[in-house]
Amino acid sequence: xxxxxxxxxxxxxxxxxxxxxxxxxxxxxxxxxxxxxxxxxxxxxxxxxxxxxxxxxxxxxxxxxxxxxxxxxxxxxxxxxxxxxxxxxxxxxxxxxxxxxxxxxxxxxxxxxxxxxxxxxxxxxxxxxxxxxxxxxxxxxxxxxxxxxxxxxxxxxxxxxxxxxxxxxxxxxxxxxxxxxxxxxxxxxxxxxxxxxxxxxxxxxxxxxxxxxxxxxxxxxxxxxxxxxxxxxxxxxxxxxxxxxxxx
Numbered sequence: 001x002x003x004x005x006x007x008x009x010x011x012x013x014x015x016x017x018x019x020x021x022x023x024x025x026x027x028x029x030x031x032x033x034x035x036x037x038x039x040x041x042x043x044x045x046x047x048x049x050x051x052x053x054x055x056x057x058x059x060x061x062x063x064x065x066x067x068x069x070x071x072x073x074x075x076x077x078x079x080x081x082x083x084x085x086x087x088x089x090x091x092x093x094x095x096x097x098x099x100x101x102x103x104x105x106x107x108x109x110x111x112x113x114x115x116x117x118x119x120x121x122x123x124x125x126x127x128x129x130x131x132x133x134x135x136x137x138x139x140x141x142x143x144x145x146x147x148x149x150x151x152x153x154x155x156x157x158x159x160x161x162x163x164x165x166x167x168x169x170x171x172x173x174x175x176x177x178x179x180x181x182x183x184x185x186x187x188x189x190x191x192x193x194x195x196x197x198x199x200x201x202x203x204x205x206x207x208x209x210x211x212x213x214x215x216x217x218x219x220x221x222x223x224x225x226x227x228x229x230x231x232x233x234x235x236x237x238x239x240x241x242x243x244x245x246x247x248x
Contacts, residue, residue: 001055001146001168003046004106006099006113006125007074008036008089009067013118023216028066035070038114042174044184045144046112047078053146056080058106062089062098068200075195076187082198087205091212092124099125100132101206108169109149115140115173126173136170142177 011017011031018027035043049055059074061067062085071082085098103111111133116123123139130137136151142161143154149168154161156177172178187195229237241248 001049001053001110002106002108003049003055003057003110003112004099004103004108005039005043005046005057005059005074005079006111006129007039007043007059007061007070008114008117008119009033009061009063009070010036010117010119017219019217019219023218024214026217033066033070035073036114036117036119038116038118038175040114040184041176041178042112042114042172043074043077043079044179045174046110047185048179049110049146050078050080055110058083058108060085060099060102062087062095062205064088071200072195073187075198075200076191077185078191080198082200084200084202085205086202090210090214092120092122093128093211094208096125096128096132097208098205099129102203103129103133110146110168111135111171113171113173115175123173126171130171133169133171136166137173138164138166138170139173141172141174144172144174144178 010033012034015031019025020027043059046055046057050057057079058081059071059079060083061071064086068084071084075082083102085102087098089095111129113126113129115126126139127137138153138155140156141153142156145152151166151168151170153164153172155164156175227240229240238248
């Protein structure tokens, strides 16, 4: 079984975000980047398939050379090799198209991705990738078992869970639950040293017409002042909600 794990290179959630060139570009200065947390969950599940079923695990990122430390961390966690598509990730569709070309050339059975990245929160790439490849797609996956070519997946739905049975090849959009946080792996010294010797292949992008561009970015408005109301003063609370907040 050949598994391809999609890895997004995202800012740490504690980083201060700024924009440059008239708020048209993200400012990378002073920002710490990490593996997208949703991707880390599916990477950990891929490692289970490697150890229990002998699967091979390749990680892939669409990005410029600054993303390679994140790929190296994925290798230190235990992936066998890495691929970087040498182009900036401009939008979800372009990323999906680039990864799809790698899948076609590599004959991967399972493509694992986080359900979304924590920077743009678009949630587009796994579904688009499945559509381009004509693979089965299961999103919001919180449980995954593979026996031969048979797949049993549990996904989160409104009000509960749904268990699905299908077959390979498949694209999975995973999240917490496919493994738990306590199961996530921190690279140890041996893994870090081994990662330096593992292959990281850089492939040139396939030409596609861009259909979307980012015009500008905007930070969320700062939170307004907070008014504290005594728990026993219900009439004042109702008055403020009605006349000031205008929500009732």
